[in-house]
Amino acid sequence: MRIRTILLSIAAFAMAFAAHAMDFKPAVVYDMGGKFDKSFNEGISNGVAKFAEETGVEVMEFEVTAEPQREQAMRRMAERGATIVLGVGFAQADAMNKVSAEFPDVKFAIIDVYWLDQPNLRQYSFKEHEGSYLVGIAAAMASQTGKVGFVGGMDIPLIRKFACGYVQGVMATNPDAEIFQNMTGSTPAAWNDPAKGAELTQSQIDRGADVVYHAAGGTGTGVIRAAADAGKLAIGVDSNQNHLAPGSVLTSMLKRVDVAAYNTFKDAMSGDFETGIKVLGLAEGGVDWALDDNNAPLINDAMKAAIDDAKAKIISGDIVVHNYESDNNCPS
Amino acid sequence: MTSHGLPRWADVGLLPLINILAAVIVSGVLIWVIGENPFEAMAVMFNGAFVYSGGFGYTLYYTTNFIFTGLAVAVAFHAAMFNIGGEGQAYIGGLGAGLAVLMADSFLPGFLLIPFAVAFAALFGAAWAFIPGYLQATRGSHIVITTIMFNFIAASVMVGLLSGPMMREGQGSPETRIFEPNGHMPYMHEMLGWIGIEVARSPLNLSLVIALAAAVLVWFIIWRTRFGYAARTFGHSPGAAEYAGINTTWLIIAVLALSGALAGMMASNAVLGEPHKIVVNFTSGYGFTGIAVALMGRNHPVGIILASLLFGALFQGGTELDFEFQTITRETVQVVQGLIILFSGALAYMFAPMLARILFMITPEREPA
Structure with missing residues (x-):
């Protein structure tokens, strides 16, 4: 009798699990940049693709093109039976807040947001300032002129957060350094304007900069190309961009949104989905700097030691990198 | 007879239909090449735009935006001016509407606050168009150049405000707080609910009624007032207008300000209607699409309303297409929308000579001229 009960419960469990796996319908709503922006949305898309490949589960996808579509897309996904809806980017925060309250039985997750409060919502936030601090050290040490540059995408607080962390890293290494900062523009087109990115980089190089860090999405390809053409160094962002111009990309500041997307679906599928805010910094592996065969010749031992030292100190709390978003201000 | 040798019914009725048909055929081929069934895709688009619950509401929501921006372009066009600054005027109109609500939503009741905010939207839009108008009228700076420049200035001003002094505390997105x-x-679904009609929720709101009223007003101003007559005279022949004693300096400024006010009023839909906050880039290109809407609607309010409905349906139907087929991405949808704009805007008269010849052949008898 006992064995039979066990068998039955195993069978029931297996069936429940199978049913669960079959009914599992993940959905992702990309934002205006689009799935193939070579940067932020594409990072998410890579994580989603990895999940889909490993599990064979089909993921519903949508890319918004206008403001009202954010809410519409999330609601449509939930109505179509999505088990989990992943939103991409802070611009979707209000829509996410509204729709997640309307569908309490559906799970939701959103990237780059930390200020919402819903019982069925997981929020991811990244400490971009910590990663930017590390590449700032690399920039200061690699620069021979003592002048380095930063090219941002659209001028919004999130991008100033990258710039501010970078400035702190540069200044901590070389207090006499000069830093040029430019934003590409004030419309979303600034995320995808490689020509303007190249122009700004060239003007910074003309003023003496020999390392330029970008946080500009698709615009950054222009930054990297311009630096490579001039024989100077660029620093990539979000995904590992070292391979875009081997020998000319000093390193890349990694923001692992792909891991966040992958983990979101994976956790939701296994039924092990915790809600709340997940803040991913150096300690959690959410941000990092990239070292691979493409940039190994550019990073000498002293540089690597300095970066690793700072990384350990940030993780232990000995170095606190100021977060621009905490007070919309950057200490000079 | 019009200048293209077509009778009026063919110019305003048949030709736009042929243009849309041509765009649909090219789009169908495109979808077929991608590997989907074009007829199925058409059905999904139509269904998404008009049938599924809430879908029609979204269609009409977009339609409302296009009516405002289309009217704005048309008004200027009657005075032979090409206002391509609708995007910026709508953006700044949103600032006006938003400021009015942010200042007064703690104490003014809705029935006073809403008209106040809409008036502010119109005022700010008009002010933004006034400057290029003034420069054109008094300094001869061409408004095609200045209005498009003012789009960029508007974008920079708005981002500066939204990520600076107007940004909501405690979050990272450049946008204002949500209005009270x-x-x-x-909302339409709320208002219809009060009188017992149940419709699915959608962003459609009272602005549609304002847009339709604005269309009537534009018709009245252009064809039934002295001002409209002066504007049309100036549009046909600036020299004749001047000779007839019309104050053209004042006229240019007034027409552009009216045009800007109409564009600015788009904010009553895209700010007060749905997001209930000012967000970065809420105009999403509606201002530019307004040019195609006005071209297709032949600058007549009725035509503009119909063209707006078509573009609204395209927007919403395209969204549904993107939902339904994983192979059809938003880029494909944009190409389809672009084809329709191309055929009915830029190539609007491509088929006119051919159509004129065909009509000439099948017309049995003609009075000698």
Whole structure:
């Protein structure tokens, strides 16, 4: 009798699990940049693709093109039976807040947001300032002129957060350094304007900069190309961009949104989905700097030691990198 | 007879239909090449735009935006001016509407606050168009150049404000706080609910009625007032207008300000109507699409309303297409929308000579001229 009960419960469990796996319908709503922006949305898309490949589960996808579509897309996904809806980017925060309250039985997750409060919502936030601090050290040490540059995408607080962390890293290494900062523009087109990115980089190089860090999405390809053409160094962002111009990309500041997307679906599928805010910094592996065969010749031992030292100190709390978003201000 | 040798019914009725048909055929081929069934895709688009619950509401929501921006372009066009600054004027109109609500939503009741905010939207839009108008009228700076420049200035001003002094505390997105409920334009589904008609929820709101009223007003101003007559005279022949004693300096400024006011009023839909806050880039290109809407609607309010409905349906139907087929991405949808704009805007008269010849052949008898 006992064995039979066990068998039955195993069978029931297996069936429940199978049913669960079959009914599992993940959905992702990309934002205006689009799935193939070579940067932020594409990072998410890579994580989603990895999940889909490993599990064979089909993921519903949508890319918004206008403001009202954010809410519409999330609601449509939930109505179509999505088990989990992943939103991409802070611009979707209000829509996410509204729709997640309307569908309490559906799970939701959103990237780059930390200020919402819903019982069925997981929020991811990244400490971009910590990663930017590390590449700032690399920039200061690699620069021979003592002048380095930063090219941002659209001028919004999130991008100033990258710039501010970078400035702190540069200044901590070389207090006499000069830093040029430019934003590409004030419309979303600034995320995808490689020509303007190249122009700004060239003007910074003309003023003496020999390392330029970008946080500009698709615009950054222009930054990297311009630096490579001039024989100077660029620093990539979000995904590992070292391979875009081997020998000319000093390193890349990694923001692992792909891991966040992958983990979101994976956790939701296994039924092990915790809600709340997940803040991913150096300690959690959410941000990092990239070292691979493409940039190994550019990073000498002293540089690597300095970066690793700072990384350990940030993780232990000995170095606190100021977060621009905490007070919309950057200490000079 | 029009200048293209077509009778009026063919110019305003048949030709746009042929243009749309041509765009649909090219789009169909495109979808077929991608590997989907074009007829199925058409059905999904139509269904998404008009049938599924809430879908029609979204269609009409977009339609409302296009009516405002289309009217704005048309008004200027009657005076032979090409206002391509609708995007910026609508953006700044949103600032006006938003400021009005942010200042007053703590104490003004809705029935006072909403008209106040809409008036502010119109005022700010008009002010933004006034400057290029003034420069054109008094300094001869061409408005095609200045209005498009003012789009960029508007974008920079708005981002500066939204990520600076107007940004909501405690979050990272460049946008204002959400308005109090008395600053929300009433939703259609709520209003219809009060009188017992149940419709699915959608962003459609009272602004549609304002847009239709604006269309009537534009018709009245252009064809039934002295001012409209002066504007049309100037549009046909600036020299003749001057000779007839019309104050053309004042006329240019006034027409552009009216045009800007109409574009600015788009904010009553795209700010007060749905997001209930000012967000970066809420104009999403509606201002530019307004040019195609006006071209297709032949600058007549009725035509503009119909063209707006078509573009609204395209927007919403395209969204549904993107939902339904994983192979059809938003880029494909944009190409389809672009084809329709191309055929009915830029190539609007491509088929006119051919159509004129065919009509000439099948017309049995003609009076000698």
